[in-house]
Amino acid sequence: MAVDPTRIRRQLWQTLSSIKTGVILLITVVVLSAAGTIVLQRPVTEPDEMERAYSPAVLSLLDKVGLTDVFHAWWFVALMVLVSLSIVAASVERFPNAWRYFARPYKSPDKAFLQALPTQKHIAIADEETGLVAAERALHDLGFKPERVVGKDHLSIFGERHRISEMAVYIVHASLLLIFFGGIVDALWGWRAFVSLTRGQKASIVDLRNGKQKFLPFAVRCDGAGQENYKDGSPQKWWSQLVVVEDGREIQRKEIVVNDPLVYRGVRFYQASYGPTGKLDQLMLSANSTANPALRKDLTLSLDETAALDPDTTVKLAEFIPDYVVRDNQVYTRSNDVANPAVHLIVSSNKSGKAVNVWLPPLEGFAENAQSPYQFEVQDLKLGYFTGLEVSHEPGQWAVWTGVVLMGIGLTFVFYVAHTRFWAVPVRDAKGKLGLWVGGTANRNREAFEERFRELTETIETELKSQRVTGAPSRVASIA
Numbered sequence: 317m318a319v320d321p322t323r324i325r326r327q328l329w330q331t332l333s334s335i336k337t338g339v340i341l342l343i344t345v346v347v348l349s350a351a352g353t354i355v356l357q358r359p360v361t362e363p364d365e366m367e368r369a370y371s372p373a374v375l376s377l378l379d380k381v382g383l384t385d386v387f388h389a390w391w392f393v394a395l396m397v398l399v400s401l402s403i404v405a406a407s408v409e410r411f412p413n414a415w416r417y418f419a420r421p422y423k424s425p426d427k428a429f430l431q432a433l434p435t436q437k438h439i440a441i442a443d444e445e446t447g448l449v450a451a452e453r454a455l456h457d458l459g460f461k462p463e464r465v466v467g468k469d470h471l472s473i474f475g476e477r478h479r480i481s482e483m484a485v486y487i488v489h490a491s492l493l494l495i496f497f498g499g500i501v502d503a504l505w506g507w508r509a510f511v512s513l514t515r516g517q518k519a520s521i522v523d524l525r526n527g528k529q530k531f532l533p534f535a536v537r538c539d540g541a542g543q544e545n546y547k548d549g550s551p552q553k554w555w556s557q558l559v560v561v562e563d564g565r566e567i568q569r570k571e572i573v574v575n576d577p578l579v580y581r582g583v584r585f586y587q588a589s590y591g592p593t594g595k596l597d598q599l600m601l602s603a604n605s606t607a608n609p610a611l612r613k614d615l616t617l618s619l620d621e622t623a624a625l626d627p628d629t630t631v632k633l634a635e636f637i638p639d640y641v642v643r644d645n646q647v648y649t650r651s652n653d654v655a656n657p658a659v660h661l662i663v664s665s666n667k668s669g670k671a672v673n674v675w676l677p678p679l680e681g682f683a684e685n686a687q688s689p690y691q692f693e694v695q696d697l698k699l700g701y702f703t704g705l706e707v708s709h710e711p712g713q714w715a716v717w718t719g720v721v722l723m724g725i726g727l728t729f730v731f732y733v734a735h736t737r738f739w740a741v742p743v744r745d746a747k748g749k750l751g752l753w754v755g756g757t758a759n760r761n762r763e764a765f766e767e768r769f770r771e772l773t774e775t776i777e778t779e780l781k782s783q784r785v786t787g788a789p790s791r792v793a794s795i796a
Contacts (some may be wrong), residue, residue, distance in 0.1 A: 352386030451740035487726030495717030501712030591702030594652025635660035
């Protein structure tokens with residue numbers, strides 16, 4: 317049996333342009349996006365946290381299927397492309413009819429329309445002109461701009477509001493296409509990385525999620541970082557003072573906090589983490605001479621820095637251990653928390669060339685404090701802190717945010733703006749009695765429309781009564 321390519325193409329097109337297909341694909345995107353918010357994502361989640369949250373087998377499976385990086389997975393990109401094609405196909409299939417409906421509104425109803433319209437009412441009138449004038453005035457009072465329509469055998473009144481709401485669905489379609497386009501661009505050409513800086517450090521290389529590195533055409537320097545706490549001591553916010561350096565010049569400065577990034581050349585630097593490095597920044601101590609107790613000197617040292625105590629003696633800060641433990645005749649670092657600190661100083665004599673190891677506090681088997689010509693006392697210390705920066709380049713974000721704004725406009729029209737139309741036509745019934753046929757329709761919000769229709773017909777009846785009582789002349793010319 318021969319295969320008909322034309323029939324296959326038609327079936328594929330009908331399936332792709334089907335509303336049912338589009339809804340199913342959109343629901344799938346929403347479900348997978350929700351999975352991307354529930355499952356911890358790389359690289360925003362630290363590797364240690366990922367390993368604590370999932371067993372090795374589960375984590376390996378999640379990585380293989382791409383659930384730890386949903387929005388950059390190939391199948392998610394393919395799904396967004398498929399949804400976009402479905403939206404385009406559905407729009408192409410239905411837009412011509414919608415545009416004809418929008419561009420050429422139905423103003424002059426025929427007999428079949430008069431009989432079939434669900435919302436209608438007949439009002440007795442003395443003559444056609446009186447009824448038309450009353451309908452024009454009533455529509456004006458309701459905020460419409462009525463127009464007289466010349467038909468084949470009669471005049472009629474037509475008024476409408478918010479015809480643009482008929483095109484609202486296509487505004488929503490355009491917004492979805494922009495959002496998906498931005499997501500596809502970000503997935504294919506965007507990247508996310510991480511960099512950790514200490515005060516005074518600068519970097520132009522960041523670590524990508526796949527373990528590779530990205531070289532930036534500029535460098536970012538950290539001039540300071542800190543943490544503000546609540547009264548109970550819990551962190552309130554982290555902040556970092558960043559400087560963009562390019563070609564040896566400072567281009568931009570900004571103090572960033574969470575959700576307020578530094579943006580330069582399309583690259584965003586977000587405040588992601590903050591904490592101690594476990595390394596000493598500055599040590600403040602006092603030195604007292606054992607030979608001359610009155611001789612006292614206050615010193616501020618950084619790691620590996622040497623200072624003179626007198627013309628013949630120097631001291632060097634050789635080592636700082638924030639949380640030490642002695643095991644097997646070795647000094648080890650147990651953690652980066654300042655829980656049990658130890659300082660290793662080397663006191664050297666220029667004359668004898670002898671060096672003495674001084675530990676604060678004295679560590680048995682390591683300290684030679686008694687042999688030192690100076691006794692030391694720690695006054696204060698300042699630890700080094702790092703600021704963790706999430707770095708991202710998302711070239712499709714302009715499309716995403718434009719789509720979000722456009723969707724807000726489209727949904728406003730879809731849910732809150734109704735296309736309302738009214739007609740008023742003088743007609744004669746089977747007995748030849750003249751009446752004004754008034755009908756209307758709205759594309760949504762039926763209850764509000766019914767109330768508006770009652771208001772319109774009551775206003776027309778009031779106008780007709782007023783004309784009968786006062787015999788007011790026609791205002792057709794001034795209204796038209």
